[in-house]
Amino acid sequence: MNLDNKKTNTSGYAAAEAGKKTAKGSASDDSLKNEAKGSGTAHTDDRSSQEVHQHENQQADQKEGQQTGSVEDLQQEITRLSGELEKTRDSMLRKAAEFENLKRRTQMEKLQLFDKARADAVSRFLPIREDLKRTIEASKGHDLDDSFLEGLKLVLANFERVLNDYGVEPIEETGVPFDVDKHDAMLIQPASDESTESNTVIQVMEPGYKIGDRIIKHAKVIVSQ
Numbered sequence: 775m776n777l778d779n780k781k782t783n784t785s786g787y788a789a790a791e792a793g794k795k796t797a798k799g800s801a802s803d804d805s806l807k808n809e810a811k812g813s814g815t816a817h818t819d820d821r822s823s824q825e826v827h828q829h830e831n832q833q834a835d836q837k838e839g840q841q842t843g844s845v846e847d848l849q850q851e852i853t854r855l856s857g858e859l860e861k862t863r864d865s866m867l868r869k870a871a872e873f874e875n876l877k878r879r880t881q882m883e884k885l886q887l888f889d890k891a892r893a894d895a896v897s898r899f900l901p902i903r904e905d906l907k908r909t910i911e912a913s914k915g916h917d918l919d920d921s922f923l924e925g926l927k928l929v930l931a932n933f934e935r936v937l938n939d940y941g942v943e944p945i946e947e948t949g950v951p952f953d954v955d956k957h958d959a960m961l962i963q964p965a966s967d968e969s970t971e972s973n974t975v976i977q978v979m980e981p982g983y984k985i986g987d988r989i990i991k992h993a994k995v996i997v998s999q
Contacts, residue, residue, distance in 0.1 A: 889988060904980065910923070910926050942983055943984050945983060946978045952995070960995065963997075965998040972998050981993055
């Protein structure tokens with residue numbers, strides 16, 4: 775009986791020990807599995823994190839590239855627009871200068887036309903002045919009414935005043951050098967005064983007239999030889 779009980783107890787103890795080892799082995803296997811699983815999960819998390827960072831870096835690089843491209847495009851557009859603006863400015867300046875030149879030419883042409891028209895109009899009245907002067911000169915030495923002669927002189931004075939208002943100046947000096955721009959030589963003869971130099975106006979047959987520098991009628995003169 776004692777032997778059988780001892781054997782039974784020994785067998786139970788051995789079974790218990792075996793069960794402990796089996797449980798311990800199972801626990802160890804579970805730990806190893808959990809450690810392996812945890813290690814795999816950690817590696818997976820690291821790879822995911824790296825992929826996220828890589829993707830973020832790629833997006834940042836792409837965004838930076840787009841911004842750089844946009845800045846370059848803007849700079850090129852600014853350069854192009856600046857060039858067009860400069861061309862437009864030069865064109866406007868040239869057109870403004872051309873307009874000013876045209877304006878000055880037009881004003882000069884208007885003044886020239888006005889001066890020509892005034893000279894043409896005045897020249898039609900000049901023979902009247904000459905007739906009045908000749909009439910007064912011819913009246914000298916004749917028995918004429920003084921009031922009539924004074925009236926002729928008054929008409930001549932008023933006529934000359936009007937011509938003076940229009941800037942008309944007579945060319946009727948004697949003893950001056952002959953000038954082809956002012957005089958028409960009708961005759962060349964020796965001067966009565968030997969001291970008179972040659973090519974000098976010694977007599978005015980018909981006076982000339984000018985307005986400023988514009989000659990509207992040349993004086994008809996006799997020139998010394």
